[in-house]
Amino acid sequence: MTSIGGAEMVDWNLAVATAIRLARPGPEVTRDEAREIVAELRRHAKASEEHVRGYTRMIPEGHEPADTPVLVVDRAGWVRANVAGFRELLKPLFEKMQERRSGNPGSAVLGAVGGKVTGVELGMLLSFMSSRVLGQYETFAPPTRDLPSGADGGGRLLLVAPNIVHVERELDVDPHDFRLWVALHEETHRTQFTGVPWLRDHLQGEIQSFLAETDVDPTTVVERLREAAQSLTGNRAEGGDDNTGTDGGRSIVELVQTPGQREVLGRLTAVMSLLEGHADYVMDGVGPQVVPSVAEIREKFQQRRASGASRLDLALRKLLGLDAKLRQYRDGERFVRAVVEEVGMDGFNRVWTSPNTLPTKAEIAKPADWVARVHRKTDS
Numbered sequence: 001m002t003s004i005g006g007a008e009m010v011d012w013n014l015a016v017a018t019a020i021r022l023a024r025p026g027p028e029v030t031r032d033e034a035r036e037i038v039a040e041l042r043r044h045a046k047a048s049e050e051h052v053r054g055y056t057r058m059i060p061e062g063h064e065p066a067d068t069p070v071l072v073v074d075r076a077g078w079v080r081a082n083v084a085g086f087r088e089l090l091k092p093l094f095e096k097m098q099e100r101r102s103g104n105p106g107s108a109v110l111g112a113v114g115g116k117v118t119g120v121e122l123g124m125l126l127s128f129m130s131s132r133v134l135g136q137y138e139t140f141a142p143p144t145r146d147l148p149s150g151a152d153g154g155g156r157l158l159l160v161a162p163n164i165v166h167v168e169r170e171l172d173v174d175p176h177d178f179r180l181w182v183a184l185h186e187e188t189h190r191t192q193f194t195g196v197p198w199l200r201d202h203l204q205g206e207i208q209s210f211l212a213e214t215d216v217d218p219t220t221v222v223e224r225l226r227e228a229a230q231s232l233t234g235n236r237a238e239g240g241d242d243n244t245g246t247d248g249g250r251s252i253v254e255l256v257q258t259p260g261q262r263e264v265l266g267r268l269t270a271v272m273s274l275l276e277g278h279a280d281y282v283m284d285g286v287g288p289q290v291v292p293s294v295a296e297i298r299e300k301f302q303q304r305r306a307s308g309a310s311r312l313d314l315a316l317r318k319l320l321g322l323d324a325k326l327r328q329y330r331d332g333e334r335f336v337r338a339v340v341e342e343v344g345m346d347g348f349n350r351v352w353t354s355p356n357t358l359p360t361k362a363e364i365a366k367p368a369d370w371v372a373r374v375h376r377k378t379d380s
Contacts, residue, residue, distance in 0.1 A: 011119030012087055018123025019079040024131045026075060026162025027169060034161070037179075038072045041159045044180045045070040048187035051286045056188070057345055058195040058352065065194035068150035070157045075130040078160050081138060081147050082126065088142045089207060134167065134182050135159040137189035139200055155200070157190050159183065171300040177293045184286050188279040196352045203271060210264040270361040274351065277332015281340070331364055338367035343375060350374055 029037065053059050073081065141149040141156045149156045159182070168178040193200050287294030339348045351357055351374070363370035 009115055009118060010087075010122060011115040012083055014116055014119035015122040015126065016079055016083050018120050019083075019126035019130060020076045022124060022127035023075045023079070024127075027166045029165065037161050037165060040176065041072045041161060041164070041179055041183065042070060044183035045157065045159065045187060047290075048180070048183040049191075051290055052184060052187045052191050052282055053195075055282055055286050055345075056191060056195075056349070058191055058349060068155050068157060068190060068194060069148050070159070071147065072159045072161050074162055075160065077147070078133060078158060079126050079130050080144070081141065081156075081158060082129075083122075084142050084144055084147065085138055085140050086122075089140050089204075090211070130160075131163060131166075133160055134163050135186040137186055137193060139193055140204060155190070155193055157186055159186065167301075167304070171297070171304065173297050173300060174293045177291045178297055181283060181287060181291050181294060181297050184291075185279045185283040188282040189275065192275055192278065192352075198354065199352070202355050203268075206264060206268050206271070210261050210268065213261040213264065266361045270359055270364050273332035273361075273364045274335065274359055275332070276329045277334070277336050280329050280333040281336040335359060335364045335367045335370075339371060342367070342371050347371075347375065 059065060071077070071081075135158055137155055137157050138149070139155045141147070143149045147156065164179060164182055165175075168175045171178070284294070284298060287298070291297065336348065339351075351359065351370075357374050359367075359370045363373070
């Protein structure tokens with residue numbers, strides 16, 4: 001996966017090995033318990049299809065979308081799947097950076113060393129994330145020997161069994177209800193992408209536009225990442241702390257972005273807020289019908305989501321931009337709820353008509369503006 005001479009900016013094999021080696025062990029379960037957990041998660045994923053489609057009305061009857069696989073994975077499986085996705089998605093950026101680096105003396109040696117360093121650093125970040133993700137719909141999922149994906153580049157739904165078990169035990173909630181509740185959220189994401197044919201290509205185009213705007217020397221990127229790491233560990237240069245200094249309190253995305261990327265990032269933020277908020281809204285909307293203890297689960301989960309387990313956890317969440325993701329859940333859910341209350345579910349579903357009907361970042365904060373723009377135009 002890493003070519004001789006440093007043809008790739010990241011040693012992906014090393015990233016996987018590092019993440020798996022550093023990942024925390026999952027909760028203790030017997031072999032029989034593990035089999036039952038996996039089987040139940042698969043049943044819940046299947047049952048969630050009907051619940052989510054019936055509630056959202058995004059997929060008309062008789063228009064069955066292409067199937068995408070449901071994979072129940074451990075933390076190592078999640079790492080392997082995400083590294084494959086990262087590698088595919090970031091390829092244009094790394095090719096651009098490699099071209100800039102290729103003319104420099106000694107770039108082959110420096111590239112090989114740098115790729116290994118970056119591989120270790122990426123592995124460390126993935127090891128942290130691998131114990132926190134309950135599930136995800138992998139939109140850009142190249143198939144691998146152990147991880148199939150949908151036809152024609154379609155995605156795959158991942159449910160991370162040890163993390164689900166860990167959280168249900170930590171919250172002391174009904175395991176069967178919690179597993180179905182998680183499956184409803186992730187199934188909503190699968191429905192979004194399988195029910196809206198243009199959404200995947202649109203999102204990929206926005207991400208590639210963001211990467212294409214990157215115009216920084218690889219050395220600068222490495223230096224900014226080092227500054228980020230120093231802010232995380234408290235080893236900042238003299239005169240800086242968590243709340244002062246040029247880059248204090250900024251996420252990795254903010255540290256490496258250029259001014260030209262901010263407009264693209266604003267559109268991406270709006271789309272991700274919509275997708276995450278919609279999944280939360282649907283999860284809670286379907287929940288009372290099929291998850292008896294949904295109110296207890298939601299209350300306890302919100303408390304857990306809002307607070308980090310430690311200062312290190314809070315710092316990592318800030319560095320990785322996870323605090324922004326929490327805002328996306330909250331702001332997006334408020335947007336969806338307000339629009340549905342105003343124009344109903346079918347009126348809300350006009351959001352999926354085309355990229356032009358997606359909300360802007362400003363409209364996420366002011367749902368009435370989206371209603372006025374989209375419904376005034378289509379109803380006139």
